[in-house]
Every structure is written in C-alpha cells, then in structure tokens.
Amino acid sequence: MKLVTRAQWGARAYRTPSGATPYGRARKGVKVHYLGSAYSDRTHDKCAAYVRSLQNSHMDGNGWSDIGYSFVVCTHGYSFEGRGLKRRNSANGNTSLNDQDYAVCALVGSSGLTQPTDPQLNGIRDTIEYCREKGPAGDWLGGHRDGYATTCPGGPLYAWVKKGAPRPNGSTTPEEEDPMAAITKTDIFNAVWKTDGIPAPSDADDVKTNVNWQALSVLRDIQARVRANTQTEAAQSAAIAKLAQLVGSDVDTAAVVAAVEKAIKDAVVKVDVDINGPAA
Incomplete structure (x- = not known):
C-alpha cells in the first residue's frame, strides 16, 4: 500500500472535540466514494495540494472538523490518510452510517475524469484490505449510495465495487511480486x-x-x-x-x-x- 500520512501531505490539525471522535463500534465494512463534482487529472506532485484544498473545503465550507473521508486515493494509486482508522468519518450521510463503515474516496468526478485508472483501483483495493486488516473492518463492501440517497460513487466506480473490487487485468499486489526477479x-x-x-x-x-x-x-x-x-x-x-x-x-x-x-x-x-x- 502506498500510504501518504497526514504529515506527508500537509494536513491541517483537526478541530476538537468532534474531529477526535473515535468509532463507537466495530466497522461493518468500507464505503467507496467519488467527488461528485468535476475533476481533472493531474501529475502526482500536485495531488497533495488537491487533498489539502479538499480538506479546506470540508472544514471552511462545510464547517466540518476535518476532511470527511477516512482515506483519499489519487489516480496514481496513492492512499492519502484522512481521518484514518481510528477517528469516525463524516462522509457516509449521517452519524450512524459514519460510525458503521470507513469512507474511501477516489479522486474521480461526476464529470471530467469519471473513469478510475488501474493504479487507482489497485490503490483503493489496497486501502480496503488495509482497513480490514488494521481497522479492523468487516468484509462488507459498498458504495456511498448503499444506505443513502445519492449517485455517489458514480457509475463506473460503483459497477467495479459491486463486482467485489477486483484487481484490474489480473494485476498483483506488490507483496505478490517476486522480490528476487531483478537481482543478478x-x-x-x-x-x-x-x-x-x-x-x-x-x-x-x-x-x-x-x-x-x-x-x-x-x-x-x-x-x-x-x-x-x-x-x-x-x-x-x-x-x-x-x-x-x-x-x-x-x-x-x-x-x-x-x-x-x-x-x-x-x-x-x-x-x-x-x-x-x-x-x-
């Protein structure tokens, strides 16, 4: 998993006490999201700045205590830590749904870039497995629209989620690659x-x-x-x-x-x- 910590992407400090609220129960699973607005792809060196702007929008525009998502995955397959594994997210629709599942957002939009990239799908899959192993989260997997009236996470991403979020084109995780393959x-x-x-x-x-x-x-x-x-x-x-x-x-x-x-x-x-x- 290519994890980018809050310190690495330059996150603002979250507001307390709301931003420090822990999960009140074991997580049932993971909900996948998209931005719900236009998004244009960019080079990876600009992704951290976009995640910072997303946090600013949530904190200053929505009045939330932090970025709403548990993790945000860019088109290059990097998973940016939002509220992380321990602090309750605010993206799933209401307090009960937020407490029920992790919220993982892909940087794709309702227009502009709408189709997730293969590295991004691998990054989302890595993040789902990370939530299950370290959260821990149960095996349930769905989209934001499951349990809440919204079109999120969009048609292409939701179709992939309903298939069980498979690795694209039979690709493997880094752990499955032969670490000795390039050694002479x-x-x-x-x-x-x-x-x-x-x-x-x-x-x-x-x-x-x-x-x-x-x-x-x-x-x-x-x-x-x-x-x-x-x-x-x-x-x-x-x-x-x-x-x-x-x-x-x-x-x-x-x-x-x-x-x-x-x-x-x-x-x-x-x-x-x-x-x-x-x-x-």
Missing part, C-alpha cells in the same frame, strides 16, 4: 562476497566479468592453502629436527645446508601431490 549474480557477488571480504578464485580483472563462479571454489582454495601451510610447517619442523641431530657432529656447513634443503624439497613435493594429484 553480479548483485549477489557485490552484496555478499565483496562485503564479507572473501577473495574470488581468480584475479580482480577476471572477477569483474566472471560472475558464474560458485562459493565452493573459494572454499576449496582456502582448504588447499591451509593444507599447504600445515605441511610447510611440518617440513620446517623436520628440518629443525635434522639440524638438532647434527649438532656436535663432525660435519661441515655445506652438508647441514644440503640436508635442510632436501628435507624442505621432499615436503614441498608431497604438498604438491596432495593438492594436485600425481603427475600424469
């Missing part, structure tokens, strides 16, 4: 391996283009390095032991050096065989 192997490499500091199994230039490598190659490389270090330490220990045996013996320096070099060479050959296998 390069994204995973950059986000995980580079962050963790694990070296790639090739030089830096290759890594930039070779994004098909797997973590297993890194682990094998680490295991080989550990074995090599372990066996090199063993060779060094063997060389030290050999030197110890020769201490005090009547041998020359060249013989000692030769013995150490042979011990290390034997160990290195063994390491190479263990890691790479015997030569073909």
Whole structure:
C-alpha cells in the first residue's frame, strides 16, 4: 500500500472535540466514494495540494472538523490518510452510517475524469484490505449510495465495487511480486562476497566479468592453502629436527645446508601431490 500520512501531505490539525471522535463500534465494512463534482487529472506532485484544498473545503465550507473521508486515493494509486482508522468519518450521510463503515474516496468526478485508472483501483483495493486488516473492518463492501440517497460513487466506480473490487487485468499486489526477479549474480557477488571480504578464485580483472563462479571454489582454495601451510610447517619442523641431530657432529656447513634443503624439497613435493594429484 502506498500510504501518504497526514504529515506527508500537509494536513491541517483537526478541530476538537468532534474531529477526535473515535468509532463507537466495530466497522461493518468500507464505503467507496467519488467527488461528485468535476475533476481533472493531474501529475502526482500536485495531488497533495488537491487533498489539502479538499480538506479546506470540508472544514471552511462545510464547517466540518476535518476532511470527511477516512482515506483519499489519487489516480496514481496513492492512499492519502484522512481521518484514518481510528477517528469516525463524516462522509457516509449521517452519524450512524459514519460510525458503521470507513469512507474511501477516489479522486474521480461526476464529470471530467469519471473513469478510475488501474493504479487507482489497485490503490483503493489496497486501502480496503488495509482497513480490514488494521481497522479492523468487516468484509462488507459498498458504495456511498448503499444506505443513502445519492449517485455517489458514480457509475463506473460503483459497477467495479459491486463486482467485489477486483484487481484490474489480473494485476498483483506488490507483496505478490517476486522480490528476487531483478537481482543478478553480479548483485549477489557485490552484496555478499565483496562485503564479507572473501577473495574470488581468480584475479580482480577476471572477477569483474566472471560472475558464474560458485562459493565452493573459494572454499576449496582456502582448504588447499591451509593444507599447504600445515605441511610447510611440518617440513620446517623436520628440518629443525635434522639440524638438532647434527649438532656436535663432525660435519661441515655445506652438508647441514644440503640436508635442510632436501628435507624442505621432499615436503614441498608431497604438498604438491596432495593438492594436485600425481603427475600424469
């Protein structure tokens, strides 16, 4: 749901005590409204200003304590918080009807723009589900005209409401979309391996283009390095032991050096065989 809070759209403070009246009972459901006057579509950056003008009309023209609706949904699919989930609306016709259902208004008119957009229908549907989940509201759904003598919410919108307010053209909510659909192997490499500091199994230039490598190659490389270090330490220990045996013996320096070099060479050959296998 693309919710725009009162603070975000620049709402005036509501008047008390009437504007702070809570619902007196559980909400039966949601009533859908339209403006009932001419409306022209606009770019989304102008929608907040229109909602502010609507609030001014309700407070200064009608004498109400706040904007009348619970939520207002623009043609771009954004839901502007009006009186919200907790404060009783003043749009459904009388106090009993206001207390019974939430009031969700679509920014479409009786002339000008009369047909809701697909993003708007999705936004209204999002708002209905939000009212049901967070309100909470029951499953009942209708138009302003249900229970009150009015043409609201107009023919096109009311026909959609009576169908159960389906998502247009089989579209899905953002939650149903695959969040991994746009993520590539390069994204995973950059986000995980580079962050963790694990070296790639090739030089830096290759890594930039070779994004098909797997973590297993890194682990094998680490295991080989550990074995090599372990066996090199063993060779060094063997060389030290050999030197110890020769201490005090009547041998020359060249013989000692030769013995150490042979011990290390034997160990290195063994390491190479263990890691790479015997030569073909």
